[in-house]
Amino acid sequence: MPQFLVAIHHPDNYDPSIEGEAMQRDISSLNKEMVAAGVRLYVAGLEPAPKAKSLRATSNGEVLITDGPYLEAKEHIGGLWILEVADQDEALAWALACRAPVEIRQCFQKPPQPTDTTSR
Amino acid sequence: MPQYLLANYLPDNFDPSTITPEMIRQINDLNEELEAAGARLMACGLSPASQAKSVHGQPNGKPLITDGPYLEAKEHIGGFWILEAADMDEALVWARKAAFDPSSRGEVREIPYSSLAGGTPHPSRVKP
Numbered sequence: 167m168p169q170f171l172v173a174i175h176h177p178d179n180y181d182p183s184i185e186g187e188a189m190q191r192d193i194s195s196l197n198k199e200m201v202a203a204g205v206r207l208y209v210a211g212l213e214p215a216p217k218a219k220s221l222r223a224t225s226n227g228e229v230l231i232t233d234g235p236y237l238e239a240k241e242h243i244g245g246l247w248i249l250e251v252a253d254q255d256e257a258l259a260w261a262l263a264c265r266a267p268v269e270i271r272q273c274f275q276k277p278p279q280p281t282d283t284t285s286r
Numbered sequence: 287m288p289q290y291l292l293a294n295y296l297p298d299n300f301d302p303s304t305i306t307p308e309m310i311r312q313i314n315d316l317n318e319e320l321e322a323a324g325a326r327l328m329a330c331g332l333s334p335a336s337q338a339k340s341v342h343g344q345p346n347g348k349p350l351i352t353d354g355p356y357l358e359a360k361e362h363i364g365g366f367w368i369l370e371a372a373d374m375d376e377a378l379v380w381a382r383k384a385a386f387d388p389s390s391r392g393e394v395r396e397i398p399y400s401s402l403a404g405g406t407p408h409p410s411r412v413k414p
Contacts, residue, residue, distance in 0.1 A: 171332060175356050190410035197401075208328065210368070211399035211408060212291060219374065221381050223390035229382050236295050236393040239357045243395075246291075248330065254339060261341050262349055269356035270339045271363075274331040 167250045169207065169273040170257035174266045176244030178215050178235075196263055200249065205260065208248040215242035241267070248273070287370045289327065289397040289405050290377040292384060296364035296391075298335055298355075312386045320369070325380065327402050328368040335362035361391065368397070370404060 200206035215235040222230045235242050251257050254270060261268045320326035335355040342350045355362050367384075371377040377394050385392055399408040 169330070171330065173356070190408075194408075194410045206401070208368070209401040210289070210291070210397045210405070213396040213398055215395070217396065219378060219381070219394045221378075221385050221390070221392040221394070223385040223388050225388040227388075229385045229390075231378060231382075235395075236293075236391055237357060237359045237361065239359055241357065243363075245399075248328070258339055258341070258351065261339075262351075265343060265349075266341075267343060267356060268341045270341075271335070271355075272333040272337065274333065274365075 168253065170249050170251060170254065171269075171271045171273060172247040172249055172257060172261050172264070173243045173269045173271070174245045174264065175241045175269065176214075177241050180214065180244060193264070196260075199263075200247070200260065205249045205251050205256075206247060207250055209246070211245040212243060214244075218242075287372065287404055289400050289402065290369045290371055290374070291366055291393075291395040291397055292369055292377065292381050293363045293366040293393045293395070294384065294391065295361045295393065297361050300334070300364065309387060316383055316386075319383070320367070320380065325369050325371060326367060327370055327404075329365070330367075331365040332363060338362075368400075368402065 197206065197209060218235045220232045220234060220236040224230060249257055249260055254272065257270050261270055317326065317329060338355045340352045340354065340356040342352065344350055369377055369380055371380065374396065381392050381394050384390065397405065399406055
């Protein structure tokens with residue numbers, strides 16, 4: 167069964183204290199529904215993007231580390247689910263149920279492998 | 287033990303055929319090292335950002351679904367690990383190892399709430 171990343175996006179100045187009890191109950195209910203349906207492989211909430219560290223490799227082999235998210239944008243991923251569902255439409259149905267700005271991406275079925283393994 | 291998202295970024299026009307056997311060997315070696323250290327909870331490669339779908343809430347309550355990634359940028363997450371590490375510095379040690387190619391671009395984010403074993407459940411899930 168295909169796996170999908172459903173990533174919630176938050177503005178960088180997102181204030182978690184606006185999440186009232188009703189919103190927390192909704193998210194909690196949705197998670198229980200996902201678990202009951204056997205589609206939820208993983209869920210995580212992330213620390214705010216300004217607390218991220220970013221890495222850029224350089225041609226001389228050094229790695230530059232900077233504070234903050236890698237992409238220069240006003241919103242960043244705030245949390246994510248990995249769902250196992252039949253297809254992207256089913257992932258989309260779950261994404262709509264969370265009522266937040268989200269992006270859905272399919273995970274590869276298999277990690278990349280060398281194409282010439284048979285010749286070794 | 288805290289969990290960390292280690293995301294790697296790829297340009298939207300990334301061509302997977304440019305991945306050399308040497309790069310695959312390096313990434314497999316790193317995954318084996320992460321497994322041996324017990325630090326890798328999950329590894330996931332994503333389909334290209336152009337195949338993403340995005341959902342935008344609307345004031346009328348009918349969400350708008352669009353093709354493509356949510357953020358308007360020239361690079362997007364290509365894959366990620368969920369790692370378990372003592373602290374951000376330890377997570378960054380792994381992130382440095384993952385940046386083995388001059389084109390490597392990554393981001394590390396701490397995960398305060400996670401459903402995996404060893405993770406902290408969100409406060410709303412904790413029964414009083």
